[in-house]
Amino acid sequence: MEFLYLVLFYVEAFFVLVLLYVLLLILVTTYKHLTCRYLKKPKDLRECYGEWAVVTGGSYGIGKSYANELAQRKMNIILVSRSEEKLRQVAHEISLTHGVKTKYVVADLSQGQAAVDKIDKELTNLDVGILVNNAATAGGFPCQFKKVQRQSIYDMSSVNMSAVADLMYQVLPGMRARGRGLIVNVSSVASLGPLVNASVYSACKAYVTNLSETIRIECASEGIDVQTLTPGFVQTALLHCDTKRNSLPTFLNPTPEAFAKSAVDTIGHMKLTSGTLWHDLQTLDRAVCIRIDPTSDAMEVLLWVAFLSVFLVVLAVVAYFGYAVVYIFYKYFICVYFKKPIDLKQRFGSWAVITGSSQGIGKHYAIELAKRNINLVLVSRSEEKLKAVSQDIGEKYGVKTKYVVADLGSGRDATEKISSSIQGLDIGILVNNAATPGGLPNYFYNLQRNDIWNLLTLNICSLTDLVQLVLPGMRERRRGLIVNVSSVAALAPNPIASIYAASKGY
Ligand SMILES: NC(=O)c1ccc[n+]([C@@H]2O[C@H](COP(=O)([O-])OP(=O)(O)OC[C@H]3O[C@@H](n4cnc5c(N)ncnc54)[C@H](OP(=O)(O)O)[C@@H]3O)[C@@H](O)[C@H]2O)c1
Numbered sequence: 275m276e277f278l279y280l281v282l283f284y285v286e287a288f289f290v291l292v293l294l295y296v297l298l299l300i301l302v303t304t305y306k307h308l309t310c311r312y313l314k315k316p317k318d319l320r321e322c323y324g325e326w327a328v329v330t331g332g333s334y335g336i337g338k339s340y341a342n343e344l345a346q347r348k349m350n351i352i353l354v355s356r357s358e359e360k361l362r363q364v365a366h367e368i369s370l371t372h373g374v375k376t377k378y379v380v381a382d383l384s385q386g387q388a389a390v391d392k393i394d395k396e397l398t399n400l401d402v403g404i405l406v407n408n409a410a411t412a413g414g415f416p417c418q419f420k421k422v423q424r425q426s427i428y429d430m431s432s433v434n435m436s437a438v439a440d441l442m443y444q445v446l447p448g449m450r451a452r453g454r455g456l457i458v459n460v461s462s463v464a465s466l467g468p469l470v471n472a473s474v475y476s477a478c479k480a481y482v483t484n485l486s487e488t489i490r491i492e493c494a495s496e497g498i499d500v501q502t503l504t505p506g507f508v509q510t511a512l513l514h515c516d517t518k519r520n521s522l523p524t525f526l527n528p529t530p531e532a533f534a535k536s537a538v539d540t541i542g543h544m545k546l547t548s549g550t551l552w553h554d555l556q557t558l559d560r561a562v563c564i565r566i567d568p569t570s571d572a573m574e575v576l577l578w579v580a581f582l583s584v585f586l587v588v589l590a591v592v593a594y595f596g597y598a599v600v601y602i603f604y605k606y607f608i609c610v611y612f613k614k615p616i617d618l619k620q621r622f623g624s625w626a627v628i629t630g631s632s633q634g635i636g637k638h639y640a641i642e643l644a645k646r647n648i649n650l651v652l653v654s655r656s657e658e659k660l661k662a663v664s665q666d667i668g669e670k671y672g673v674k675t676k677y678v679v680a681d682l683g684s685g686r687d688a689t690e691k692i693s694s695s696i697q698g699l700d701i702g703i704l705v706n707n708a709a710t711p712g713g714l715p716n717y718f719y720n721l722q723r724n725d726i727w728n729l730l731t732l733n734i735c736s737l738t739d740l741v742q743l744v745l746p747g748m749r750e751r752r753r754g755l756i757v758n759v760s761s762v763a764a765l766a767p768n769p770i771a772s773i774y775a776a777s778k779g780y
Pocket residue numbers: 330331332333334335336337354355356357360381382383384385407408409410411433460461462463464504505506507508509510511512513
């Protein structure tokens with residue numbers, strides 16, 4: 275009985291500490307928002323960063339309001355979007371209302387490098403102090419992955435990810451030369467975890483958050499601020515069809531004007547924020563994970579809660595590792611050695627497609643599947659190696675093998691080739707293993723521009739495309755297994771592998 279009381283005492287103490295910790299986080303978050311709005315002197319953005327601000331997606335929605343807020347703080351504005359008429363009107367309104375210079379660039383960011391080049395050309399000889407990477411497309415949100423239009427996967431990849439990276443890549447050299455600058459990457463609360471019915475959009479935003487946080491660490495010593503903005507719902511056209519949103523009170527679903535005002539107030543004071551106090555309170559748990567970054571706001575939080583945190587962290591670590599040890603023991607020893615192995619063929623189907631299987635992990639994954647009597651479709655660029663691996667496995671394990679020579683870095687041509695080679699096969703398993711590190715290890719600003727695009731095509735577009743290719747068959751047969759080989763690099767910002775880590779975060 276005494277032992278039971280003791281256990282109950284510790285359990286109660288633990289929950290009280292967790293509660294205290296959460297209360298402190300709420301206090302610190304509220305304090306930060308209130309001080310940057312009411313107590314601290316507003317930053318002179320022009321003096322701190324430079325004369326001009328580029329805002330992508332500035333024709334309406336958050337971008338338009340954000341541009342207005344920056345103009346009110348005397349920044350000259352360059353707006354970017356696809357609609358010339360709207361851009362002309364917004365640019366005119368801004369210069370008339372705030373008395374600043376405005377320019378606009380008509381560019382469709384789904385068109386890749388050509389669109390970014392067009393913007394870059396307009397920035398020549400301008401003191402670009404602020405870049406707001408705001409434009410994005412939600413690809414028909416809300417929508418189940420199986421119903422996503424195939425083309426919108428590529429559009430979202432280009433607008434929401436590649437253009438964001440490429441624009442930073444273009445403006446950073448100038449900012450580094452001037453020793454000042456600010457990049458605001460508009461991500462989303464959707465980046466913080468998987469979001470059902472917005473699979474590709476939320477994965478794109480995970481890429482933006484991951485990349486933005488990494489570039490911030492890289493640029494921290496060069497006088498360049500990078501802010502990651504992760505808004506919750508805002509009343510714009512982007513998510514207009516989400517009916518849940520309309521029932522929310524306005525503090526959780528603000529107008530773009532109210533959102534932009536609040537978000538611009540946080541510039542220079544908060545590095546990773548949802549932009550408003552209420553959205554930040556909705557995502558408090560994030561304060562725990564950003565602590566691994568020494569330049570983040572979380573360092574301040576750490577000072578506030580030092581004693582309590584240390585105690586809590588020790589307690590949590592002990593509990594977590596205790597749980598992890600038991601879990602790993604169960605998974606790896608009991609399931610692997612004592613449970614009857616699953617009959618993969620019967621459970622999933624008779625064929626497996628394995629990309630990047632001419633060598634390394636892919637090849638050995640293929641051998642393990644062959645040992646389990648699964649027929650193989652091997653994919654890579656090197657015909658000679660594939661032929662040898664395919665023959666070797668076929669002879670040794672008595673399974674049927676096929677191989678497809680395809681460069682997945684070339685995009686849809688390669689996946690079309692795989693598509694025609696697997697016609698009529700009972701594809702039960704897809705192992706998305708092929709990937710390129712894209713010039714790793716290297717700092718972002720030292721990367722070749724082409725590496726960014728090739729890496730995205732191989733590590734993200736082809737992977738997604740292949741999933742879409744095999745899913746209909748698997749759904750029809752009501753069985754199947756997709757193994758996407760990600761990386762430990764995806765778990766935290768990685769300064770010398772920024773693009774690779776972000777692509778694995780997707
Ligand atoms: N609204 C929300 O609830 C919410 C929540 C979280 C995060 N966000 C993020 O906030 C940012 C702005 O969202 P929003 O709600 O303001 O969206 P929005 O109202 O749909 O506006 C999107 C803007 O992006 C531009 N754009 C779209 N596709 C483009 C392309 N291919 N090339 C160039 N410009 C393009 C649009 O202009 P044109 O059509 O004229 O090209 C428009 O100016 C996005 O990054 C979004 O992911 C929004």
